[in-house]
Amino acid sequence: MTETGTQLAAERRRDVVARAESGESITSIALRYGVTRQAIRGMLRRRGVPARRTGKLTDAQREEVVKRFLDGVSLGQIAADFSVTVPAVRGLISRRGINIPSVSQGLRHDAFDSLTPDACYWIGFLFADGCVSYRPGYLPQISIGLAERDRDQLVALRDYLGCGNSISRTNPIQGSCQFSVRSRSLADRLIELGRYGDSIDERLVVSRDFWRGVVDGDGSLGIYKRASPSGRTFAQFRVVGRRHVLTAFVAFLESSGISGLSVRPHKSICTVGTTCGPAERIASLLYLDAEPALARKAEIAAQMIARQR
Incomplete structure (x- = not known):
């Protein structure tokens, strides 16, 4: 079908x-x-x-x-x-006979072999926003596209991988940019860890760095005003993804003392969301004294964490 x-x-x-x-x-x-x-x-x-x-x-x-x-x-x-x-x-x-230097020189093909905190973060980010593709006759490609406002995130990923590949402007009208590398080792490793499978490597499931990467890719954090005369504000957290990924995330939260959340259907995917105290505790769990992180989400997380004190 x-x-x-x-x-x-x-x-x-x-x-x-x-x-x-x-x-x-x-x-x-x-x-x-x-x-x-x-x-x-x-x-x-x-x-x-x-x-x-x-x-x-x-x-x-x-x-x-x-x-x-x-x-x-x-x-x-x-x-x-x-x-x-x-x-x-x-x-x-x-x-034209013009030499083209290899932009992948220095690429760390073993960047995800050891699941360090930094590696777990970038793996999580690629799980959320990255694409691993295989084409006959070509090396496998890992690519990721973001809004132009998050270009620095692609620069940070490129620096982590140790290569000089360009970050191209893919859609000037909508303001998007893209970064990609070709590496069989990196692509196979992401697949092995569960990028497109039905389960995620347990070492990633227990890593707050991995989940911060996922949230930086497919999550949202915010502080909003209530629709009431008081004008008081509340914190909100939300992340979308495939059901088995979010089920693992809920289990991670429960192991960290944050319970009561559930995975809910959302169009063709699923979502986990909460507000107020639980949202602030999630922000603290994932972002407190943590690097790397997407700058604009880390800034909002810091505001959410401050509300707890």
Whole structure:
């Protein structure tokens, strides 16, 4: 039984967008998910993601591509600006006899082998917002797209991985950016730990760093005013994801003394949420004296923690 474009699970929709932005053809994506090309094209259009250009660059555009590369602009940025793929830009530059340094030099292929606090955090973040894709003839790719306002988070991930891969601007209209690396070791490790499976490695389940990464990717924290004359404020916490992931999160919270939460269906996925004291305790559990963290969420968490004192 095939899935229509509107029936694709939220997680798969993110994968579709990541694949399209990394240069995979609409035909290839449609075949992978058993839907029509029109369904994939329509889904991308609704999210403001341009389809991969099938035409050729003009002679003037080719010269501009070469000039911009020699001026130091990244392949990813050039590809985004001209609405073509990175391999197309790389091929053009190579055919001109211009050397292209390996941007993956220094990449730590063993970055997730040891489950240190930092490793657990980034694994959690990639579990929430990252995409691991395998294509015949290519090294597996780990990619992640964020809003431009969170670009520094991708810089921090790149620094952790030790490489120089570009962070490209994928959608100037919506203000989004993307970072990706190719590594069989990293991709296989994320799969082994449970990225797309039905269970998560127990060492991650008991790690607050892992869950902080998940929340930084797919969660929200906030302080809101009540709809009452008093105007008093309350803290709120919420995270979305697949049922088995959130069930593990609830179990982690209960082991840490925060009980009473449940996993609830939310459209095609599930959610866990709470307010007031429990929300503040979750913020403290995950963010108090903790690094790394997404800056804007860590700032809100700090305000929530301060309400407890």
